[in-house]
Amino acid sequence: MEFLSLFSDPTVWVALVTLIVMEVVLGIDNLLFISILTNKLPVEHREKARRIGIGLALIMRLGLLATISWIVQLTTPVFTIADNEFSWKDLILIAGGLFLVWKATKEIHHSMDPVDAKDNIVGGATLTFGAAIGQILVLDLVFSVDSIITAVGMTPHVPIMVIAVVVAVTVMLLAANPLANFIDKNPTIVMLALAFLMLIGTTLIAEGMGFHVPKGYIYAAMAFSAGVEALNMFARNRRLRKQGAGH
Structure with missing residues (x-):
């Protein structure tokens, strides 16, 4: 009953719609990475990897919402360097940004020099699939923390956050295959998408260092x-x- 009464307030609906839009936009970064990474897998494994990757994103975000009091504390400064305060959120964003820049740089190098065996993922299909899921999981964590902290800043109502997260992840799930197929069929898009990932990674690092980029x-x-x-x-x-x- 309390849950239903929550939606009698018009401001709650405004917050819900705004948060859904924000979560969908923030999910583009995650989806772009998943699309590029899964396209490197054998064709028969790609769709499964996308579903697992997006499913992990949903589980992670709902799990973080369940520990929302702990999530809020992630923005509390833990140490200071040269008058710059760093929180756990900052450290997660910096680590994720560095990983994204490294990954995008590596993929760009591989695109320019595809015969370089060192840049290929080696091993059997199981290792390749596992490596892809592992990398997706790392970025899921980074984007999930950023997503949930954004949600906490927009509304105090956990049910609203849960609905927004579920809707946003559902949109990601529906858009995953069309986006990945489009990237796969248009090779020039891959370089542009990798440049986007490098831009996003640099932005995450800047945010973690205390430089807000709108x-x-x-x-x-x-x-x-x-x-x-x-x-x-x-x-x-x-x-x-x-x-x-x-x-």
């Missing part, structure tokens, strides 16, 4: 770059159609 600027830059690439793809496809018609 998310709007980041997503505006990503949208502009994606728009330019879309025009390039349109022009390239038009040229190919003309060449085909000429023959």
Whole structure:
């Protein structure tokens, strides 16, 4: 009854819609990483890996919501260096950002020099699948902490947070295969997506170091770059159609 009465307040609905939008936007980063990483797996394992990766994200976020009092404490400074205070959240963001920059750099190097065996994931399918899930889990943790702390800052109602997280992860689940297939069919998009991951990683490091970067600027830059690439793809496809018609 208390749960239903919560939704009689119009401000709760506003908070819910706003939080869902925020969670979906924040989930783009996670989904982009999962799409690129799972595309390196054998075709028969890709969809399963995406589902497991997104499922882990949901479990992790709901688990963090269950320990919300502990999550709030993650923003409490634990030590100071050169007048800069660092909390556990900052350390998690820095570690996640470094991992993302390292991963994106490694993948860009592999794209430029695909014959370099050192950059390939070696071993059988099980090891490859396990390595992919392990890396997805690391980034799930980083994005989940950021997501939940954002939710805590927007509403005090845990049921609202749970609904927003479930809706956002459901959207991720529905968008995972189309996004991954689109990236797989358009090789030039891979480099752009890796550049996005490097940008996101750098932003996470900056946030952890205490330099706030408005998310709007980041997503505006990503949208502009994606728009330019879309025009390039349109022009390239038009040229190919003309060449085909000429023959």
